[in-house]
Amino acid sequence: MLKQSGNKAGSSWRVLTSLLQINRKLWPQYVFLIICIILAAGIDVAGTEAFRRMISAATDSNMGALRESLLLAGGVIAGTVVLGSCASLLTEFVNYRSSVHLESLMVQKLLHMNIASHRNYHSGDLVKRVSDNARNGQIALNNNLMDGFRVFAVIVLNLVYLSAINILFTVSCLVVALLLPFALKYLSRKLNVIYGHKLDAESALNAFTQECIDGAEVVRTTSLGERTDSIFHSKYAEFMKWTKKGIWFESLTNQVNFFIRIGGMIFIIGYGGVLVKQEIIGVSSVVAFILVFWRMLNPISNAMVMWPRVQNSLSQLSRALEILEMEEERGIHNGNEMSRNSSEPTMVQFSNVSFAYSPGRVALDTISFTVKAGTVTAIVGPSGSGKSTILQLLLGFLQPASGEIRIGSALQAERDVLQWRSDISYISQEMYVFSGTFFENIALGKLDATLTEVMNAAQKVNMHDMIMSTPEGYGTLIGEGGLTLSGGECQRISIARALLKQASLFVMDEPTSALDGENEAAIFREFKNMIKDKTLIIVSHKPLRLEQVDQYLYLDHGQIVEQGTYEQLIARKGKYYNLLNGYEEEHDIA
Numbered sequence: 001m002l003k004q005s006g007n008k009a010g011s012s013w014r015v016l017t018s019l020l021q022i023n024r025k026l027w028p029q030y031v032f033l034i035i036c037i038i039l040a041a042g043i044d045v046a047g048t049e050a051f052r053r054m055i056s057a058a059t060d061s062n063m064g065a066l067r068e069s070l071l072l073a074g075g076v077i078a079g080t081v082v083l084g085s086c087a088s089l090l091t092e093f094v095n096y097r098s099s100v101h102l103e104s105l106m107v108q109k110l111l112h113m114n115i116a117s118h119r120n121y122h123s124g125d126l127v128k129r130v131s132d133n134a135r136n137g138q139i140a141l142n143n144n145l146m147d148g149f150r151v152f153a154v155i156v157l158n159l160v161y162l163s164a165i166n167i168l169f170t171v172s173c174l175v176v177a178l179l180l181p182f183a184l185k186y187l188s189r190k191l192n193v194i195y196g197h198k199l200d201a202e203s204a205l206n207a208f209t210q211e212c213i214d215g216a217e218v219v220r221t222t223s224l225g226e227r228t229d230s231i232f233h234s235k236y237a238e239f240m241k242w243t244k245k246g247i248w249f250e251s252l253t254n255q256v257n258f259f260i261r262i263g264g265m266i267f268i269i270g271y272g273g274v275l276v277k278q279e280i281i282g283v284s285s286v287v288a289f290i291l292v293f294w295r296m297l298n299p300i301s302n303a304m305v306m307w308p309r310v311q312n313s314l315s316q317l318s319r320a321l322e323i324l325e326m327e328e329e330r331g332i333h334n335g336n337e338m339s340r341n342s343s344e345p346t347m348v349q350f351s352n353v354s355f356a357y358s359p360g361r362v363a364l365d366t367i368s369f370t371v372k373a374g375t376v377t378a379i380v381g382p383s384g385s386g387k388s389t390i391l392q393l394l395l396g397f398l399q400p401a402s403g404e405i406r407i408g409s410a411l412q413a414e415r416d417v418l419q420w421r422s423d424i425s426y427i428s429q430e431m432y433v434f435s436g437t438f439f440e441n442i443a444l445g446k447l448d449a450t451l452t453e454v455m456n457a458a459q460k461v462n463m464h465d466m467i468m469s470t471p472e473g474y475g476t477l478i479g480e481g482g483l484t485l486s487g488g489e490c491q492r493i494s495i496a497r498a499l500l501k502q503a504s505l506f507v508m509d510e511p512t513s514a515l516d517g518e519n520e521a522a523i524f525r526e527f528k529n530m531i532k533d534k535t536l537i538i539v540s541h542k543p544l545r546l547e548q549v550d551q552y553l554y555l556d557h558g559q560i561v562e563q564g565t566y567e568q569l570i571a572r573k574g575k576y577y578n579l580l581n582g583y584e585e586e587h588d589i590a
């Protein structure tokens with residue numbers, strides 16, 4: 001089952017504390033930013049006081065007091081400019097650093113996470129979690145939290161200031177202002193639930209869209225078109241349902257916000273007028289109250305929509321954290337053992353190995369075999385018999401439920417998985433060409449490879465002439481945005497990559513499935529030269545009939561049912577014999 005929903009990482013508080021830990025190197029910058037915000041709120045209060053004094057001085061015709069209040073206003077303007085610039089520069093800095101840091105942690109995690117967990121997610125969903133949820137969620141959270149500090153500081157400092165003028169008036173105004181959070185609490189909670197559903201629906205829609213694009217050929221060449229259309233529309237309708245609900249609730253939130261603002265202002269003007277008439281406060285103080293509340297209502301209104309926004313960014317970030325909490329491959333960070341990384345041939349041994357992808361569905365059932373150093377073993381058998389599972393276990397992508405796997409004297413369960421893999425040259429069934437040049441793609445097998453080494457490898461897989469016929473030769477771009485290669489050419493590139501690695505053990509999963517007879521023969525001729533001092537394990541659907549294969553393992557329903565040389569299996573006239581006969585008849589091979 002592919003995962004779509006992302007609220008596993010837990011409560012908002014847990015997401016917040018995890019992010020604080022992740023960004024601990026940025027704590028000094030965060031603290032400095034908060035100090036700037038508090039100082040800016042203090043300057044805001046000083047601005048109101050300067051205004052109040054100006055009005056008072058003007059009504060009293062006191063020129064000395066007017067000059068002083070103008071000086072104070074000048075200081076307020078200068079302080080606002082300096083602190084505002086510091087705060088915006090720091091905000092940009094922490095936004096950039098924290099989002100890039102989170103994204104890079106996620107990319108590292110994706111490279112190191114257990115392959116079984118990786119398969120639980122759709123690739124489109126993973127891309128969205130890294131490049132959208134992590135980046136936008138982190139930036140939105142920073143901005144919303146800093147807005148929160150700003151609002152808190154503005155409210156507290158302004159209330160202290162107003163209390164110095166008249167406590168009763170201040171408390172009454174505060175009560176009116178506090179109506180806002182209570183009125184909007186219910187709406188915010190609803191909005192949060194809606195945002196969660198909307199994210200899930202959007203994720204499911206994106207994953208399905210990517211599947212349609214990736215499988216475009218299959219959709220077109222089968223009768224899937226109409227079905228695909230109807231699934232897309234139902235997913236789109238689900239997404240739109242939550243989008244519309246979200247818009248409606250946002251609009252309701254804004255309306256409630258508006259009415260409380262206007263009501264509050266009417267209350268302040270009315271009550272202030274009564275206090276002036278009773279000569280308890282002066283007109284300049286009422287103006288100060290009006291100014292402060294006019295300014296405070298904005299932060300309070302923002303505070304009300306801020307919590308749903310914080311919730312939205314936290315639910316985005318919980319999808320990112322879910323990836324960071326995934327189990328990594330065993331021993332990935334140990335690095336305390338020296339790698340063998342030798343090109344000496346080595347023995348491979350499976351002892352009583354069992355594996356099940358899910359309880360009750362056994363893929364491999366207590367299998368044991370030995371591949372002697374420097375020999376070639378072909379694993380054959382019908383589809384679903386467990387051939388690829390053996391390779392996945394050998395490569396350490398999967399862990400056996402029971403039994404042991406050894407390369408030479410090294411026991412897999414005791415070794416760092418990266419060092420273990422450094423001894424293996426793997427040619428996968430899925431040939432992947434990265435976006436880059438021919439040189440870069442082949443040199444992935446050996447990162448310090450020279451052009452001559454890369455050319456040698458390309459020559460061995462019959463690709464050199466083709467590469468030299470392209471405009472830039474080995475510098476020609478291939479993959480996405482570059483030259484498009486055929487399946488067979490991609491396969492030859494990945495074989496060249498593996499040849500360059502020069503490991504002690506070659507493991508090949510259907511290595512020539514996309515090749516025509518001529519290229520297949522050429523590659524196997526080359527293998528013959530290459531593998532004369534190597535151990536080689538080949539998995540194949542086809543009943544490979546290669547003269548250099550020393551041992552065949554015939555797999556059926558997760559068990560090795562036949563084992564021996566070509567001659568032994570033919571003489572036995574068992575399952576391998578039948579498979580070979582059937583294949584040769586089907587392909588008209590004499």
Ligand SMILES: Nc1ncnc2c1ncn2[C@@H]1O[C@H](COP(=O)(O)OP(=O)(O)OP(=O)(O)O)[C@@H](O)[C@H]1O
Nearest residue numbers: 119357358363382383384385386387388389390541
């Ligand atoms: N990721 C997976 N999750 C669940 N079951 C799986 C998974 N991969 C393989 N299986 C099941 O495990 C069994 C062995 O699969 P495996 O891919 O090893 O067979 P195979 O012989 O390599 O098949 P093929 O030749 O078609 O590639 C099959 O029953 C298959 O359905």
